[in-house]
Amino acid sequence: xxxxxxxxxxxxxxxxxxxxxxxxxxxxxxxxxxxxxxxxxxxxxxxxxxxxxxxxxxxxxxxxxxxxxxxxxxxxxxxxxxxxxxxxxxxxxxxxxxxxxxxxxxxxxxxxxxxxxxxxxxxxxxxxxxxxxxxxxxxxxxxxxxxxxxxxxxxxxxxxxxxxxxxxxxxxxxxxxxxxxxxxxxxxxxxxxxxxxxxxxxxxxxxxxxxxxxxxxxxxxxxxxxxxxxxxxxxxxxxxxxxxxxxxxxxxxxxxxxxxxxxxxxxxxxxxxxxxxxxxxxxxxxxxxxxxxxxxxxxxxxxxxxxxxxxxxxxxxxxxxxxxxxxxxxxxxxxxxxxxxxxxxxxxxxxxxxxxxxxxxxxxxxxxxxxxxxxxxxxxxxxxxxxxxxxxxxxxxxxxxxxxxxxxxxxxxxxxxxxxxxxxxxxx
Numbered sequence: 001x002x003x004x005x006x007x008x009x010x011x012x013x014x015x016x017x018x019x020x021x022x023x024x025x026x027x028x029x030x031x032x033x034x035x036x037x038x039x040x041x042x043x044x045x046x047x048x049x050x051x052x053x054x055x056x057x058x059x060x061x062x063x064x065x066x067x068x069x070x071x072x073x074x075x076x077x078x079x080x081x082x083x084x085x086x087x088x089x090x091x092x093x094x095x096x097x098x099x100x101x102x103x104x105x106x107x108x109x110x111x112x113x114x115x116x117x118x119x120x121x122x123x124x125x126x127x128x129x130x131x132x133x134x135x136x137x138x139x140x141x142x143x144x145x146x147x148x149x150x151x152x153x154x155x156x157x158x159x160x161x162x163x164x165x166x167x168x169x170x171x172x173x174x175x176x177x178x179x180x181x182x183x184x185x186x187x188x189x190x191x192x193x194x195x196x197x198x199x200x201x202x203x204x205x206x207x208x209x210x211x212x213x214x215x216x217x218x219x220x221x222x223x224x225x226x227x228x229x230x231x232x233x234x235x236x237x238x239x240x241x242x243x244x245x246x247x248x249x250x251x252x253x254x255x256x257x258x259x260x261x262x263x264x265x266x267x268x269x270x271x272x273x274x275x276x277x278x279x280x281x282x283x284x285x286x287x288x289x290x291x292x293x294x295x296x297x298x299x300x301x302x303x304x305x306x307x308x309x310x311x312x313x314x315x316x317x318x319x320x321x322x323x324x325x326x327x328x329x330x331x332x333x334x335x336x337x338x339x340x341x342x343x344x345x346x347x348x349x350x351x352x353x354x355x356x357x358x359x360x361x362x363x364x365x366x367x368x369x370x371x372x373x374x375x376x377x378x379x380x381x382x383x384x385x386x387x388x389x390x391x392x393x394x395x396x397x398x399x400x401x402x403x404x405x406x407x408x409x410x411x412x413x414x415x416x417x418x419x420x421x422x423x424x425x426x427x428x
Contacts (some may be wrong), residue, residue, distance in 0.1 A: 145246075
């Protein structure tokens with residue numbers, strides 16, 4: 001059978017649109033970011049939880065809301081071989097709540113949890129918005145006071161400092177309780193209905209399903225009408241007012257700057273009381289890098305007992321884009337490159353390198369595997385950006401020595417006993 005090469009080329013398998021490989025030169029920055037976040041959350045005594053990527057579709061219909069854009073338009077949903085409807089998770093909070101209920105983590109307990117991993121939404125790919133994207137989520141359960149809202153904001157604010165990121169500002173709002181929000185919802189729907197001729201297609205659809213989202217519209221033709229709309233703050237219950245005032249007092253006392261944004265409503269149905277977003281102008285239209293707030297009713301909504309809850313999620317790709325734009329690089333070069341010339345040198349050299357790894361576990365050693373001339377191995381050593389090269393040839397093997405060549409400094413080459421190698425590398 002003759003295979004046409006042109007057909008093979010035209011049918012070349014590539015990654016799915018909006019889903020990207022993370023290449024070896026990109027991984028060090030991801031690892032730096034993930035390690036920074038992990039260490040930060042550990043310092044606040046938060047514990048990691050890991051949930052499946054695939055969940056029952058009903059989980060997201062019940063939590064996010066069946067008439068939201070995510071459920072109606074964006075979820076990757078399919079029937080498995082048993083005919084069950086499954087969905088690749090579009091966000092992590094619902095999965096975390098489901099797991100906590102299922103495993104009894106919420107009964108008479110407080111939980112401080114975090115997770116990371118890929119999420120999936122069938123959106124139009126653009127900078128900062130992908131169909132497979134990665135998030136770090138932080139969730140707390142069992143605490144109804146505003147101090148935990150403040151702690152979540154403290155954690156995110158401290159992360160920007162650790163990463164060296166600037167030009168990220170905090171926007172804050174309160175949605176009140178479900179009762180006060182329902183009262184406001186009626187007033188808002190009445191107002192929007194009177195201005196129905198100004199609403200675009202998305203807003204008309206949201207008018208019945210999620211009218212608060214109309215306030216978040218970026219349509220220039222609607223801005224004047226939205227600015228004149230009734231304000232949710234005027235319909236807050238006393239409990240929500242006191243909660244919000246206490247939160248602001250904590251932030252003021254800690255020097256955290258913020259702006260009250262009455263149009264900040266968040267896109268998911270389960271939020272209440274405090275909502276916040278960290279936004280930047282450095283990413284174009286996709287300016288939100290971290291968002292969260294309270295969702296006190298979600299646990300009960302998903303079958304658990306009433307449990308106060310609050311959390312946030314941050315988009316890793318967007319934050320890495322900010323780090324890259326700021327010129328952040330992470331060194332992933334080896335410290336030592338090992339050159340071995342000859343069969344005996346290869347045999348004994350590999351054992352010597354493993355001995356050094358035992359003694360200096362944090363040292364990064366790259367061995368030349370695959371043979372090659374001394375000249376070609378030296379080219380690899382120089383290209384590797386290693387600080388020193390270890391040279392093992394016939395003479396070194398015969399005398400139980402190793403030569404140390406400095407690659408980045410004008411220093412004389414050393415020849416030392418193999419038993420001294422770990423101590424010498426420590427000083428270098």
